[in-house]
Amino acid sequence: MVGLSIWVTFCKNEVNHRRTSSLVGKVKVPCPPRVFPMGEFSPLELSVHSQPAQESVERVAKKMLVTGFAAQMYATNCWVLATGEGSECVVIDPGMPDVSLELADLLTKYRLKPVATLLTHGHLDHTFSVVPICDGYGIPAYIHSEDRNLLLDPAAAVSPEFGATLAGMKFTEPHEVKELKSGEEFELVGLKIKAIHSPGHTRGSLMFLVNEETLVSGDVLFAGSIGRTDLPTGSSADMQKTLIKKVLPLDDEIRVLPGHNQETKIGIERKSNPYLIEAAKASRS
Numbered sequence: 001m002v003g004l005s006i007w008v009t010f011c012k013n014e015v016n017h018r019r020t021s022s023l024v025g026k027v028k029v030p031c032p033p034r035v036f037p038m039g040e041f042s043p044l045e046l047s048v049h050s051q052p053a054q055e056s057v058e059r060v061a062k063k064m065l066v067t068g069f070a071a072q073m074y075a076t077n078c079w080v081l082a083t084g085e086g087s088e089c090v091v092i093d094p095g096m097p098d099v100s101l102e103l104a105d106l107l108t109k110y111r112l113k114p115v116a117t118l119l120t121h122g123h124l125d126h127t128f129s130v131v132p133i134c135d136g137y138g139i140p141a142y143i144h145s146e147d148r149n150l151l152l153d154p155a156a157a158v159s160p161e162f163g164a165t166l167a168g169m170k171f172t173e174p175h176e177v178k179e180l181k182s183g184e185e186f187e188l189v190g191l192k193i194k195a196i197h198s199p200g201h202t203r204g205s206l207m208f209l210v211n212e213e214t215l216v217s218g219d220v221l222f223a224g225s226i227g228r229t230d231l232p233t234g235s236s237a238d239m240q241k242t243l244i245k246k247v248l249p250l251d252d253e254i255r256v257l258p259g260h261n262q263e264t265k266i267g268i269e270r271k272s273n274p275y276l277i278e279a280a281k282a283s284r285s
Contacts, residue, residue, distance in 0.1 A: 064191065064211060066257065067110065069102050071095030074125040078103065079216060079257050081191060086111040088189040092118045092208070092216055093259060096128030103133060116188050117174075119143040120218025120259060121205040122150025122157060123231075124166075134174035144197060145179040146204030146233075157202055157232045180206060198246050200239025201227035207246065214255045215266070221247055221256060223264035226275045243279035 065087075068079040076095035080103075082088065089112040094103065107114065114137050119127055122143065130151070134141045143151070150156060151173035155163035182197030194209040201219045205227075208216040219227030220242060229236040252267030269276050 064214065065089075065110065065112075066214070067106065068092075069099070069106060071097075071099050071102075071125070071129075073097060073128075075260060076125045077257065077259055077261075080106060080110075080112065080114075081189075081210060081214075081216075082110070082112055083190040088113045088115045090114070090116050090118055090188050090191070090193075091133060093120055093126040093218065094129035094133050095125050098132055099129045100132045100136065103129075114139055117141045118193075118208055118216070119147070120207065120216065120220075121202045122147035122154065123202065123219070124150075124154040124158065126218070126259060127151060127154070131172055131174050134176070140176040140178050141174045142178045142180055142195075144195070144204035144206050145181065146197075146199070147202055148173070148177065148179055148204070150202070150204075151177070157234075159231060196246055198242040199235065200229055200242045201234055202231075203233040203235075203238075205242075209250075209254075213253070214257060215250065216257045217259065219259040221269065221273075221276075222258045222260060223256075223262050223269070224273055226273075227259070240279060240282065243276060244283045248276065248280060248283065 063083075065082040065084050066079065068077055070077055071094075073096045076093060078094050078099055079092040081090050081092065089107070089110075091103065091114050094100075094117060103114075106112075114133070116139050117130055117134050119130065119141060127143075127150070130141050133139075141151075147157075152171055154171060155166045158166075180195040182195070184195045186193055186195075191210050192212070194212075196207040196209060198205045198207045198218075198220045205218060205220055207218060207220055210216065215221075220239075221227075226239060226243070228234065229239050247266070248270070250266045252265065252270060254266045256264045256266060256269065258264070270280070
């Protein structure tokens with residue numbers, strides 16, 4: 001019944017969220033939709049439907065295996081990155097409910113061995129399965145120090161309504177947690193990863209730049225929109241700074257793997273995303 005209660009509350013909150021708008025700078029546009037096909041997706045199935053983007057995906061896919069699936073609740077993208085099939089991999093943002101079985105099937109299909117879990121931020125729809133996955137495989141979880149407390153207290157960064165459904169529930173963190181700071185660079189499974197502190201959606205939100213050509217943007221940047229900033233520890237002012245200082249300087253050809261919905265490219269968002277357009281104007285004023 002607890003799982004059902006959480007599911008109903010998530011759906012209800014999402015409907016209410018879509019009826020409102022977010023305001024960053026002076027642009028008012030609808031909040032990002034977060035419903036898209038569930039189940040596993042291949043490296044090409046979530047490409048932007050334009051020929052240049054398709055070619056870019058194919059080119060990157062030769063260097064790095066990018067796969068994953070959308071979790072049932074909130075359809076959060078759980079990304080799995082590796083240098084290729086039959087190798088070690090990193091898991092990013094295992095959502096809810098428990099996605100351990102879906103992940104196991106994917107790992108078996110591509111003959112992958114997980115060595116770490118990366119968390120873009122501490123919201124429960126991105127971290128719900130981190131304990132069973134990390135402790136089950138004996139691997140660490142990486143999260144920004146500002147969001148680590150949300151592993152133990154996820155209610156601290158959700159709406160009061162959803163937080164009430166978590167009352168009485170006990171949360172733990174994985175046996176091994178590694179805190180990340182802004183600009184920290186490290187290498188995992190043959191991939192060069194840079195952690196970019198990107199506050200706005202949450203205080204400790206991160207984006208991961210992989211091999212300087214693929215950006216795992218979490219709930220910072222979506223195709224056509226950005227993450228909401230109205231929840232606890234969120235900040236529209238911080239998000240504006242993140243867009244100006246962290247997103248706009250990125251190269252147009254960088255592939256973007258967001259926390260929800262389809263992937264995109266920085267160049268596409270620079271031209272069409274109203275939030276980035278407004279941020280660019282603000283940066284010049």
